Amino acid sequence: MENRSIEELKAGFERFYTENLLPIAQVTENIRKKYLRYFIIGCLFAFVSIPAIMFWIFTHQEQLSSQPPQDDWQTSAAYMIILIILAIAGSPLYLYRKKSKNQLMPELIKYFDGFIYQFEGNISSAIVQKSRLINDYNAHSCDDYFSGTYKNVEMIVSEEKFEKVTTSYNNGKSREHRSNVFDGIIVLLSMNKDFSGQTVVFQDKGIFNKVVSWSRNLSGLETIRLEDSLFEKEFEAYGTNQVEARYLLTTAFMERMLKLREAYKANRIEFSFFDNRLFITLATKKNMFEAASLFKSCLDRTLIDETFNQFLSIMAIIDILKLDKIQYTG
Numbered sequence: 001m002e003n004r005s006i007e008e009l010k011a012g013f014e015r016f017y018t019e020n021l022l023p024i025a026q027v028t029e030n031i032r033k034k035y036l037r038y039f040i041i042g043c044l045f046a047f048v049s050i051p052a053i054m055f056w057i058f059t060h061q062e063q064l065s066s067q068p069p070q071d072d073w074q075t076s077a078a079y080m081i082i083l084i085i086l087a088i089a090g091s092p093l094y095l096y097r098k099k100s101k102n103q104l105m106p107e108l109i110k111y112f113d114g115f116i117y118q119f120e121g122n123i124s125s126a127i128v129q130k131s132r133l134i135n136d137y138n139a140h141s142c143d144d145y146f147s148g149t150y151k152n153v154e155m156i157v158s159e160e161k162f163e164k165v166t167t168s169y170n171n172g173k174s175r176e177h178r179s180n181v182f183d184g185i186i187v188l189l190s191m192n193k194d195f196s197g198q199t200v201v202f203q204d205k206g207i208f209n210k211v212v213s214w215s216r217n218l219s220g221l222e223t224i225r226l227e228d229s230l231f232e233k234e235f236e237a238y239g240t241n242q243v244e245a246r247y248l249l250t251t252a253f254m255e256r257m258l259k260l261r262e263a264y265k266a267n268r269i270e271f272s273f274f275d276n277r278l279f280i281t282l283a284t285k286k287n288m289f290e291a292a293s294l295f296k297s298c299l300d301r302t303l304i305d306e307t308f309n310q311f312l313s314i315m316a317i318i319d320i321l322k323l324d325k326i327q328y329t330g
Contacts, residue, residue, distance in 0.1 A: 003150050016111050028103045029298040035096035042089030053078050100292035114148050121145025123158045131272040131279040132200050132217045137162040137181040144289040150315050153323050154190035157314050184283040191276045197240035198274040199248050204236050256321045
């Protein structure tokens with residue numbers, strides 16, 4: 001099927017919503033009310049029980065502190081009970097989010113001619129590592145995942161978070177530290193012609209470039225001098241082939257990348273060409289593709305319309321970068 005243009009997709013969405021999404025939204029609204037009741041009951045229980053447990057710990061503090069550390073299991077048990085209460089009270093948030101997404105998103109994505117949706121799907125670790133853009137992480141979480149073809153360009157869009165988790169110890173107690181490596185949208189696009197090497201472009205970090213370079217996987221890559229001084233200030237480029245890198249990183253293409261960063265209000269944009277694909281990371285703090293909320297009626301179209309427009313904007317990457325028109329040769 002020939003992909004519709006962005007304008008055609010916008011024009012036809014009203015009818016699709018009425019015929020396909022509204023009946024599902026009505027069913028999901030009943031589910032939302034049920035989980036909202038569970039959430040309110042859980043919060044009320046936590047509001048009463050947690051202060052009572054804390055009061056017990058406070059009033060027994062002297063007695064508990066006099067016990068040997070190995071016998072002081074009561075304090076640990078009390079705090080564990082608090083954590084369990086909080087987890088149970090907050091569970092309707094996650095359960096409804098998963099339920100509503102699995103209800104609404106697969107139907108919504110059908111509108112985009114052959115795209116599919118998966119909750120908590122992810123791009124394979126092998127591809128992420130080969131991109132060289134996301135390194136030095138040991139914790140990984142996923143959210144929304146889409147795949148399909150638009151204008152003959154194969155496209156994967158995945159919302160993912162990568163963290164580095166370390167543990168420190170003090171007086172026999174462990175403490176976990178989490179540092180963000182990447183949080184945002186990953187876009188993987190097929191290219192319509194072969195290129196043999198790899199070209200990687202990082203966002204310039206100014207005086208910190210030398211400091212962070214040790215964490216980047218740059219083995220086998222050499223520095224690429226960009227044609228335009230403006231882009232030299234914005235980006236650092238590395239590649240296996242100087243000629244091929246310069247051919248890929250034309251002034252026009254780099255201008256489109258800056259427009260892309262601006263369009264998505266991304267904190268940073270970085271990208272990598274390899275294996276006839278373009279791997280783009282858009283770091284953003286905004287949680288994308290939230291078509292439903294426990295605290296908002298499903299019959300209010302605001303969130304669905306916002307999700308629809310967000311996915312349109314992701315598809316527009318191909319138009320912005322003109323990937324359906326550009327041809328690269330190795």
